[in-house]
Amino acid sequence: MNRIIGIRKGIAMLTMNRWPGRLVFQGLTLAGVLATSSVAALEPEHETRRLMLATEQAVADENWGDAGEYLNRLQGVEVEKPPEYLFYRGRVMLEADHYNEAKSALENYVDKTGTDGQYYKEALQLITAVEKEQKASSKRAEKASGEEPVAVIEAAGREPLERLQQLYLTDNPTNALTLHLNSLLELNGWRQDQRIVRTGSVPDLLYRVSVQSGEINIQESRTTENGEVRLSSQSLPVYGISPEVRWDCVAAEQACWVYDPRNESRLFRLAGDKKLTAEAAQTLGRLIKSTQTPN
Known part of the structure; x- marks a missing residue:
């Protein structure tokens, strides 16, 4: 956890305070199939907006457990999500060491919004952080094996x-x-x-x-x-x-x-x-x- 926090010390908007432990992200269920046991009363576009507002507030409060839960529920709503959804997903996936998924979400956010994106700069910085973590993980795997690997794939x-x-x-x-x-x-x-x-x-x-x-x-x-x-x-x-x-x-x-x-x-x-x-x-x-x- 400390090594990831260290990488992000230079990202001011993302690390105003030290992030809590990784257990706060247990609320994130990527598949979205367990989003809720009851049928949402709101139409999908309104439910998406409601959950995005809740996610934004949870992130502002640095309540990462709740943010993960809202992202989980958003995943189960079959309607196109706003671009910020991709950014928040990438942040959570990086914190959970799911590097490929984090990078994919952040790259999609940048591709979708371009330089006009609200979190454009932070997304680019996080993509760099993902690459550093992937390289560090590959080196650790190589060192642990004591052999030169033919190929290393970071596979969740x-x-x-x-x-x-x-x-x-x-x-x-x-x-x-x-x-x-x-x-x-x-x-x-x-x-x-x-x-x-x-x-x-x-x-x-x-x-x-x-x-x-x-x-x-x-x-x-x-x-x-x-x-x-x-x-x-x-x-x-x-x-x-x-x-x-x-x-x-x-x-x-x-x-x-x-x-x-x-x-x-x-x-x-x-x-x-x-x-x-x-x-x-x-x-x-x-x-x-x-x-x-x-x-």
Whole structure:
């Protein structure tokens, strides 16, 4: 924690006081599927505005636990979020050491707002902080292994299950992996127009996974050119299949793919972020393994 605080001492607007411990971010559930157990009474655009105001106030009060909770609930509202949502998400993800997700959110914020963004300068500084943390983490991993690594990928999918359970407020490893995978699938969601790939907007292809009775259920939500949303679903029985999940990116298709471990067919079509695609594949593999051995 102290090393992250040290990096941010030069960011005046973000560190007027020392940030509390990382436990305050336990309210952030990235997937958004547990946002609330009841149906919101407000229309989505009004609920989004209400939660953004609550987030802004929580950040102003340096109440990071509440800020994380509001961001979690915002994630579950299927409407385009204001750009500040991306900035706040990036801050929280960096504090939780989810570097790839933090960098993606902050870069999307900068791309979306440009120099006119309210937090433009702070976002650039935080992106630099993320890169420093990634390099430091890679050096620590190299030193610990005592070998020269072929490649180092900062993968949230490799984090200890206990940490993911703490982040997603669950004692169940399978639930934590499910929530994390859903977050990655949305964060790297595929759009027809690659110029508007933003974390705060709903992807044209959105996948949601759930686990029930030894199967991983996958729901696909596809938005057509005329705005129609088409839903489809399939089940992935986990017993007897390998938890090693392959992925790659195809430049000609402007997309990355996660493959079905049963037959190597294409399972998830995602946007072009290679690291997030790798994390999604790794997390799916861990989810398969966790579902195979639920105890």
